[in-house]
Structures are given as C-alpha cells and as structure tokens.
Amino acid sequence: MREDSRFRQLQQAIDAQDIDALMLRLPENVLLATRYWVQLGGLGLVLIPRKGEGALLVPDYEEPEASERWDGPIRTFSLTLSGPPPSVAIESSLRQLAGQYGPLRKVGFEGGFESVAPPCHAAEPNAISASSQQLFRAALGTDHLVDCTEILEALRAKKTPDETEQLRVTNEIAMFGLEAFKELAEAGRTEAEIAALVEAAIQTKGHGYRGARTVRAYAQVWSGPDTSVGWWAFRSRARTVEQNDLVMIELATVADGYWSDHTRTVVAGRPTDRQRQAFAATKTAQDAAIRNCTAGATGGEVDAAARAAFSAAGFQQFPHHTGHGVGFRYHETRPMLVPDGKHRLVNGMILAVEPGLYEADFGGFRWEDDVLVTDSGGVRLADTKYGLD
Amino acid sequence: MREDSRFRQLQQAIDAQDIDALMLRLPENVLLATRYWVQLGGLGLVLIPRKGEGALLVPDYEEPEASERWDGPIRTFSLTLSGPPPSVAIESSLRQLAGQYGPLRKVGFEGGFESVAPPCHAAEPNAISASSQQLFRAALGTDHLVDCTEILEALRAKKTPDETEQLRVTNEIAMFGLEAFKELAEAGRTEAEIAALVEAAIQTKGHGYRGARTVRAYAQVWSGPDTSVGWWAFRSRARTVEQNDLVMIELATVADGYWSDHTRTVVAGRPTDRQRQAFAATKTAQDAAIRNCTAGATGGEVDAAARAAFSAAGFQQFPHHTGHGVGFRYHETRPMLVPDGKHRLVNGMILAVEPGLYEADFGGFRWEDDVLVTDSGGVRLADTKYGLD
Numbered sequence: 001m002r003e004d005s006r007f008r009q010l011q012q013a014i015d016a017q018d019i020d021a022l023m024l025r026l027p028e029n030v031l032l033a034t035r036y037w038v039q040l041g042g043l044g045l046v047l048i049p050r051k052g053e054g055a056l057l058v059p060d061y062e063e064p065e066a067s068e069r070w071d072g073p074i075r076t077f078s079l080t081l082s083g084p085p086p087s088v089a090i091e092s093s094l095r096q097l098a099g100q101y102g103p104l105r106k107v108g109f110e111g112g113f114e115s116v117a118p119p120c121h122a123a124e125p126n127a128i129s130a131s132s133q134q135l136f137r138a139a140l141g142t143d144h145l146v147d148c149t150e151i152l153e154a155l156r157a158k159k160t161p162d163e164t165e166q167l168r169v170t171n172e173i174a175m176f177g178l179e180a181f182k183e184l185a186e187a188g189r190t191e192a193e194i195a196a197l198v199e200a201a202i203q204t205k206g207h208g209y210r211g212a213r214t215v216r217a218y219a220q221v222w223s224g225p226d227t228s229v230g231w232w233a234f235r236s237r238a239r240t241v242e243q244n245d246l247v248m249i250e251l252a253t254v255a256d257g258y259w260s261d262h263t264r265t266v267v268a269g270r271p272t273d274r275q276r277q278a279f280a281a282t283k284t285a286q287d288a289a290i291r292n293c294t295a296g297a298t299g300g301e302v303d304a305a306a307r308a309a310f311s312a313a314g315f316q317q318f319p320h321h322t323g324h325g326v327g328f329r330y331h332e333t334r335p336m337l338v339p340d341g342k343h344r345l346v347n348g349m350i351l352a353v354e355p356g357l358y359e360a361d362f363g364g365f366r367w368e369d370d371v372l373v374t375d376s377g378g379v380r381l382a383d384t385k386y387g388l389d
Numbered sequence: 390m391r392e393d394s395r396f397r398q399l400q401q402a403i404d405a406q407d408i409d410a411l412m413l414r415l416p417e418n419v420l421l422a423t424r425y426w427v428q429l430g431g432l433g434l435v436l437i438p439r440k441g442e443g444a445l446l447v448p449d450y451e452e453p454e455a456s457e458r459w460d461g462p463i464r465t466f467s468l469t470l471s472g473p474p475p476s477v478a479i480e481s482s483l484r485q486l487a488g489q490y491g492p493l494r495k496v497g498f499e500g501g502f503e504s505v506a507p508p509c510h511a512a513e514p515n516a517i518s519a520s521s522q523q524l525f526r527a528a529l530g531t532d533h534l535v536d537c538t539e540i541l542e543a544l545r546a547k548k549t550p551d552e553t554e555q556l557r558v559t560n561e562i563a564m565f566g567l568e569a570f571k572e573l574a575e576a577g578r579t580e581a582e583i584a585a586l587v588e589a590a591i592q593t594k595g596h597g598y599r600g601a602r603t604v605r606a607y608a609q610v611w612s613g614p615d616t617s618v619g620w621w622a623f624r625s626r627a628r629t630v631e632q633n634d635l636v637m638i639e640l641a642t643v644a645d646g647y648w649s650d651h652t653r654t655v656v657a658g659r660p661t662d663r664q665r666q667a668f669a670a671t672k673t674a675q676d677a678a679i680r681n682c683t684a685g686a687t688g689g690e691v692d693a694a695a696r697a698a699f700s701a702a703g704f705q706q707f708p709h710h711t712g713h714g715v716g717f718r719y720h721e722t723r724p725m726l727v728p729d730g731k732h733r734l735v736n737g738m739i740l741a742v743e744p745g746l747y748e749a750d751f752g753g754f755r756w757e758d759d760v761l762v763t764d765s766g767g768v769r770l771a772d773t774k775y776g777l778d
Contacts, residue, residue: 079621126504131501232468
C-alpha cells in the first residue's frame with residue numbers, strides 16, 4: 001500500500017489525535033478508504049487501526065469484486081438463512097478482526113454525517129445509528145467512541161489523482177444525459193418524461209463505459225416561467241413543456257460511488273433576445289467563477305467573481321451559493337463557494353460551479369459543471385457542446 | 390384531527406412511556422405523522438408533544454404543498470443567502486415552537502434507524518447524526534434524548550386505510566414498469582438498458598397518476614444462468630440478454646413516500662419444460678404463502694407454507710426470507726416472514742411476499758407482490774397479467 005494512499009492518510013490523521021482505530025460503515029467513506037462501493041448499505045465496513053494493516057469486511061459473495069478495487073486485506077462473513085443473522089455474523093467477524101490488535105480504547109466513527117450518499121442499491125441507504133454504535137462498542141470492546149466526521153470531511157475535500165480520474169469518468173457519463181436532454185427538451189413532453197429518459201440514457205450508456213460497474217442518475221426537470229424559482233429544490237412534474245418554454249435540468253450522476261452535479265438550461269424552440277442576454281450573462285458568470293478556482297483563492301473570491309459578472313451584465317444577484325465541493329457525495333460540506341466564504345482552495349479539489357439568474361415572470365437560468373482546481377484556475381472534467389438553443 | 394390519526398397514535402405511545410415529546414426528522418417518519426414527503430432530507434421536522442397540538446416545520450416554499458397533505462399546524466422557516474444559515478434558521482424556529490409547551494425534559498428521537506428511506510430528492514438522503522441530536526438538545530433545552538425507534542416501527546407495521554390506499558397507488562404505478570419489463574426483456578438489450586427503461590416507464594406514467602406528485606423507481610435486472618445467484622443482492626450489468634435467457638427484475642417503486650417491492654422472472658424467448666415447472670412451483674409457493682397471510686398467523690407459518698409448496702413440487706428450498714413488511718420503506722423491519730418467525734400478522738399489515746427457486750447452471754425464479762393482510766388471507770394490491778412467457 002502506498003504511503004500516500006487514503007488508508008495511510010486516515011491512519012496518520014487518527015494517530016495525530018491519539019485515536020486507536022477508525023470504524024467506517026457509510027458507503028461514501030468505505031469508498032474513500034478502499035475504492036470499493038458496497039452493494040447494500042451497512043454490509044461493508046472498514047476497520048483502520050492507527051498502525052499496521054486494517055481490513056475491509058464484506059459478505060463473502062462481494063469479495064471477488066472488492067479485491068479488484070482494493071489492494072488491502074479483506075475479511076468476509078456469510079449471510080445464510082440457516083446461520084446467524086447478519087448482525088451477529090458481522091459482530092463476530094469484526095470482533096475476530098479487532099482481536100489481532102492491542103486494546104482499542106478510543107475508536108473513531110462517522111458520528112456527524114447528517115447527509116449520506118446512497119450505496120449501489122440506492123433505494124435503501126444506511127446510516128450510523130445507535131445500532132452501529134452498539135456494534136462497534138461490543139465488537140471492539142470499548143465505550144469510548146469519538147466522532148471523526150471532521151477528519152473525514154477535511155481529507156475528502158482534496159481528491160487524489162485516482163479519484164479525479166474516477167470523477168472524470170462520472171462526468172463523461174453525465175454528458176450522455178446532458179446531450180440527451182438537449183434533444184429531449186421539446187414541446188409536448190412532460191418534465192417527468194424528459195427527466196426519466198435522461199436518466200435512462202445515462203444508465204444505459206454508462207454501464208460499462210471506461211469500466212464503470214454501476215451507474216445511476218437523478219434528474220429533475222423544470223419548465224416554463226416557474227424556472228424563476230428553480231433556485232430552491234424543485235421536482236419534475238407531469239407538466240407538458242410548451243413551445244418556446246425554458247427547460248432546466250438539475251442532474252446528479254453516480255458511477256461506482258463517485259458523484260457529479262450538473263445543470264443545463266435550454267429553450268424548447270427559439271429564445272428571445274432577452275433570454276439570450278440572460279444566458280450569456282450566466283455563462284460569463286460561470287466562466288469568471290471557474291477562472292477564479294485557483295489554488296489559494298477563497299470560496300468567497302470565487303463567489304464574488306460570479307456576482308460581479310452578473311452585475312456587469314445588468315442582471316440581479318442570484319439567491320444561492322455559487323458552488324460546493326462534490327465527489328464522494330452529491331454535495332460535500334467543503335469548500336463552499338459563498339459570499340465571504342473562508343474555505344481556501346487547494347490543487348486537487350473538485351468543485352461544482354453553478355451560478356444562476358432568476359427573474360419572476362421571465363424564468364431561471366443556471367449552468368453547472370464540475371471543475372478541478374489548479375494553479376491556473378478551474379478545469380472542467382467534461383462539457384457539452386451546445387448553448388441555449 | 391381524528392383520534393385514530395397517526396399523530397394521536399404517536400402521542401399516546403410516547404405518553405405511555407412518560408416521554409414529553411417526540412422529534413421526527415427522517416422523511417419516512419415525517420410522512421408517517423403528517424402524510425407529507427419532504428423534498429430535501431433534513432428540511433422537514435415534526436415536533437409531537439405528549440398532549441395538545443404539535444407542528445410540522447418546513448421551508449416557507451413547501452408550506453402550500455405540505456398543507457394539502459396534512460391538516461395539522463405548520464411552521465415555516467426561510468432559507469435565504471442573506472439570512473441565517475439553515476441550521477440556525479431551523480434551530481430558531483424549533484426553539485420558538487418548543488417554547489409554547491411546558492418543559493420538555495424527556496424527548497424521543499429516531500435513534501436506531503440504521504436503514505433510511507430517501508426523501509423526494511433521493512440522491513442525498515439524511516440521517517439522524519450527532520448534529521440532529523445537538524439541535525434537539527439545544528432547541529428543546531434538554532439533555533435527555535431517548536431512542537423511540539421501537540415505538541415507530543411497531544406502529545408502522547399496521548397501515549391505516551389511507552396508507553393502504555396510498556400503497557395501492559404505488560403498486561398500480563409499479564405495474565406500469567412490470568408490464569414494460571415483459572416487453573423489454575428480449576434478446577439484444579443489456580440488463581442496464583432494460584432496467585433503465587422500466588424506471589423511465591414508471592416515472593413517466595406515474596407522475597400525475599391518481600394524484601401522485603413525485604414518483605421514482607429503482608430496478609435491477611439480471612439475466613442468464615447467473616440468475617441462480619439472484620437471491621443475494623444483484624445489480625444490472627452491461628451484459629446483453631441472449632435468446633431464451635431467463636431475465637429477472639427486482640423493483641422498488643416509491644410514490645409520494647410510499648414504497649412497493651416487486652420481482653418478476655420471464656424468459657426472453659421460449660421456456661423449457663423444466664423452466665415451466667420451476668415457474669409453476671414458484672407461483673404455487675407464492676400463492677400458498679399469500680393464502681396464509683391471515684390475521685393471527687405468524688411469519689413462520691407463512692414462510693413454511695411457501696417452502697412446503699416447493700418441496701411438494703420437488704424443488705429445493707430457497708436461501709432467503711419469504712417476505713417482509715413494506716410501505717414506509719423498501720424493507721421494513723417487521724413483520725419478517727422467515728423460518729420460525731414469531732411476528733404475528735394483524736389486519737392492515739402490508740407484506741412483500743417473494744419466495745424463489747435457485748439452481749446452479751439452471752437459473753433463478755422469483756415472483757414478488759405486495760399484499761394486504763386480511764382475515765381471509767393476503768390480497769394483492771396490484772398484479773400483472775403475464776406468466777413466464
């Protein structure tokens with residue numbers, strides 16, 4: 001295992017805080033430590049001791065695939081109807097693993113993850129509840145659990161070259177959907193239908209693309225004058241798109257656990273001059289923000305660049321953030337690109353940059369891409385070739 | 390508010406345990422108490438005092454829709470870039486609400502939910518982490534939080550007539566997908582494509598169906614001899630279905646927060662005689678299990694009925710449960726239909742019944758429907774009209 005691997009980074013971080021071991025059970029953090037995206041939430045766990053080797057615990061049938069993704073030790077447990085229930089099988093396996101270390105008095109866990117990324121089987125994500133905490137206490141023989149959310153989120157903000165490449169794959173897969181959106185956003189289709197077919201394009205073309213194993217997309221499409229409130233959460237409706245409507249898509253894509261975040265806005269027909277101006281202002285604002293995504297800049301500086309561009313074009317300010325970290329989840333907690341944001345960008349961060357423009361009775365425009373922070377500004381991981389029409 | 394409403398049921402349950410108030414923040418339990426499915430996980434909360442009125446807290450823009458779903462009091466908070474951050478806005482709103490009651494010394498919360506159902510925006514579910522617990526302590530002025538998972542899961546197992554009707558809508562919407570599956574499961578398509586198009590059919594036809602507001606589906610398709618391991622979690626692949634392959638779909642559907650669970654197995658071409666026998670045995674086993682879903686039966690009795698049918702047909706036993714509760718989540722914790730299962734069925738429970746048959750080098754067969762428990766056996770909430778071919 002390389003000394004700059006995530007596993008070693010996590011070991012160094014807990015060692016520095018005098019924590020004996022770190023227990024991971026959220027799919028996004030199991031992915032961080034091992035590159036493996038678990039199928040069913042809760043059935044993949046990682047134990048990271050402060051020194052030496054740890055292990056990934058998975059059901060025996062997942063071992064072949066997990067070993068293709070991670071080069072560290074893997075322990076397995078069996079899930080059979082005649083054997084012990086899963087909770088007992090996992091506890092027994094974890095206790096046996098823990099037994100090979102000295103006493104684990106102070107154990108870190110994912111105590112503060114209020115948002116969680118779904119596993120492969122996305123209909124039923126898992127959380128770290130009292131039940132997981134009881135498991136860790138029992139199997140590791142300690143009453144001292146400490147919340148390591150801060151350690152994890154700080155490390156996650158800066159992606160490794162390998163993770164950046166994984167996120168590039170996700171972004172390229174997302175483009176299948178955004179290109180399909182451009183074709184599908186036409187009068188006569190419902191918002192729900194457009195969203196569903198964008199997701200279908202991504203899942204159909206994404207599986208197998210550059211080795212991607214499991215791909216899923218979450219699209220929301222909004223149309224007409226109501227796009228002016230497209231800055232707060234919106235959901236596809238049964239509304240039929242009318243000729244010359246604005247159509248906006250908000251899109252999450254995940255490939256093997258790595259997430260991207262995109263938005264596009266197009267006109268289902270012929271844009272008006274003012275729509276073209278609004279679109280140009282939005283693109284200019286996004287370009288300005290991305291140009292400012294340099295190592296050393298603060299989130300506030302990137303945000304200010306976007307707002308200055310809108311002001312210069314004569315449009316009002318947008319009521320949401322300019323962007324956020326992305327990758328291990330659809331929205332990561334840092335860095336935030338917000339007014340006066342203090343988070344400082346470093347090379348290797350991946351940011352979703354999404355300035356927008358919203359006017360009642362006119363509509364909303366937002367354009368969002370994921371960029372890699374470099375010394376000379378943000379670099380899009382993928383892009384589409386179209387504009388407003 | 391009716392005395393048999395879920396809100397009153399929850400009040401009675403916490404009162405009986407001398408708990409002063411219950412805080413709900415998981416979308417599935419906010420739905421339970423109010424019938425409202427929140428858009429973004431964490432931005433909908435319910436405070437239920439042991440006596441009197443409680444309230445649903447949502448962002449101001451969600452108030453119109455929430456009030457169409459719930460007849461109780463609604464409090465709102467604003468999410469603006471110039472105002473306090475969401476966490477502060479929510480805490481302030483919750484503190485103000487709590488102030489209208491006497492001291493809330495002992496407060497129940499969702500401490501043991503290890504699996505969580507996603508909200509409308511399914512890409513980023515929420516959990517009850519240290520952060521929520523800190524919010525409850527601060528806003529309600531107490532250090533005494535007690536885990537009320539058992540209260541919630543016990544109440545959830547038996548659905549109200551209104552919930553049953555909501556689940557019937559979800560099941561009917563799921564049929565759009567299962568009928569599409571029958572057409573799509575043909576040689577030349579990949580598993581991923583079939584799954585994606587089934588999801589698209591459900592989302593396109595589901596939005597607006599009998600008033601459904603937000604619909605999503607999660608399909609997994611598996612094909613060929615590998616269906617013999619389709620009893621543990623599987624995921625759609627880029628594999629192309631070949632002529633005469635078995636094709637199996639596992640399908641979760643959610644409409645406005647109410648979940649269904651289905652499986653179908655068909656042949657992409659012409660079944661062999663032995664495949665027909667296996668299919669007939671599976672259908673017979675499912676019918677036997679459903680006939681035994683009577684009020685008063687145990688989960689073990691239902692499970693035994695399915696296994697006896699397979700034995701009588703000369704097939705081996707399947708290595709998974711016969712079924713489980715379903716509705717507020719894809720899989721609820723009770724009742725479980727397993728060998729020697731002790732959970733006792735009562736009228737109004739909704740169960741996913743899914744016996745299967747798996748043989749190496751031959752394939753897997755599973756057929757799953759959701760049924761309502763009655764005095765005279767289970768009644769399917771919806772059904773398809775096709776068989777194996």
